[in-house]
Amino acid sequence: MAALLRAAPASVRVLGVGSDHRAYALGEDRVVRLPRWPGGGEALRREARLLAWLTPRLPGVGLPEVLHLGAASPLAPEGFSVARRVPGGSALGQSLPDPAGLGGLLGRWLADLHTLNPRGSGLGVDLDPTGHDWRNAALEDLRVAADAGVLPEAAAWAGRVQAVPDLREVVPVPLHGDFAAEHVHLDGQGDFAGVLDWADAALGDPARDLAGLIHWGDPALLQAARNVYPASGAVWERAAWYALCRALGDLAFAVGEGQPAYLEAGRRALNGLRGWWTNAPPRS
Template identity: 35%
Template sequence: MHPGQYPVDEALVRRLLARRFPQWAGQAVERVPSGGTVNAMYRLGHDMVVRLPLTEGGAADVVLEREWLPRLAPLLPVAVPEVRGAGKPAEGYPWPWSVYRWREGQHPEAGALSEPSLLARDLAGFVTAMRGLAVPGAAPKAHRGGPLAALDAETRAALAALRRITREDIDVDAATGVWEEALRAPGPDGPPVWLHADLMPGNLLVDGAGRLASVIDFGCTGRGDPACDLFPAWNLLPAGAREIFRAALAVDEATWIRGRGRALSQALIALPYYRTTNPAMARNARHVIRAVLEET
């Protein structure tokens, strides 16, 4: 998927475990199918998972999670990743890696939610809890949590790329209009808040009843614009549940417009980048673009 991606495989995982955690080296190791873009995941035994960055850019996320997850976990309404072991570079692998407790559940899929209204309320409860966190220590800046204008050049480059890919059938002019509306929207009228900052379907787990069971991958977490955690409104929830999500969070118009623009920007950038290398990411990007344009 990426230039400079490290070739992770089961044999490497076994060697890393044998060196760093020999007590777990004899357990079964199996690659977890994933649409993720930053890490490779290998299930370890029945109750753990090994997570290894694929590129240098993901290595800092590992350290961030080790520092902050133990502080955030007791304050959140659903389960989050629990670090069981801190791996170090070895066997030619150049970055830190971690072993986590395995969390049960399924990734929700847009268009196939069994309880969209209840899930919308669950997601709003999680976002509310994140925004209200009071954690000692200097909070990091959230990835994507800064000014919307910082995304303008990359978003416009993606729009230009999509205009050239005619078989994607994207209304680039309409998408450009939504993006420019977001750029004109007033910025946050309060201080930065705690964010997960990557609430993609692949970072959510639901139980058999369709309720939110766990939120994973906190590599982007930190403080920033509250609009950044509105992504599920367009990447997952149908229109009716989207309104429930918005009402539960009491989102004002400017924040909603910024959130919609941020979700669109992420999808526009992802689609040309992942369209031939990550079908899950490309599929969700198309869904977001449709949902945003249908709403506007």
């Protein structure tokens, strides 16, 4: 790792810190990612194999091209990856010049991903038919956010989290697994340019990826995506529940890591979810 940084053609700068990785720009066209948790090195290797499988099957939108996988070292105990940088910039917090146009592109792209034949992908199944793992994590995130004073109406949102939808008959499909604005890249005109961070990819509930569209908090984007993505109302209801869990995770992450962009994203998602459910929590 140290040798790589010494050989860098330009200064290294921080791109961002997520729940799983720290990302650094290496020159103008490469990104270094370092796992934050034990076991993250193996996840990077799985991700690299998956991206090599996905890229020819999802043409037209940029995916990271992994150029090098580094071994563990004192500076990088879980190893690291070096990838070619995806064009554009993160959509997190960006204003959207054409949200409906973007929503249509995202909906069609997710439909293409979810209908891929997973043979040869190496993806494992990630299904929790009880929903208890998501529920318990979301309730803990809710507690953190409420204790920090960033979540009014906590009791009402807790009731929504505890109303786990029926997940017993889910047919697993290839998922990104962490699909939301921070992992979508847009070009200078606000058009869909690429998708980052495939470490959570799996065979699972398509509603988990659709939750990212709800989480975005833009009604025009969501409606355009719904117009082109073939899914029943039950799938979208599951997606809304996952989006709520994700929004609470954003608030807790913002509190723990001092990341105001995630606080804004979580609040925007909750505002959108108020309009999703008929019996929305009252405004304080």
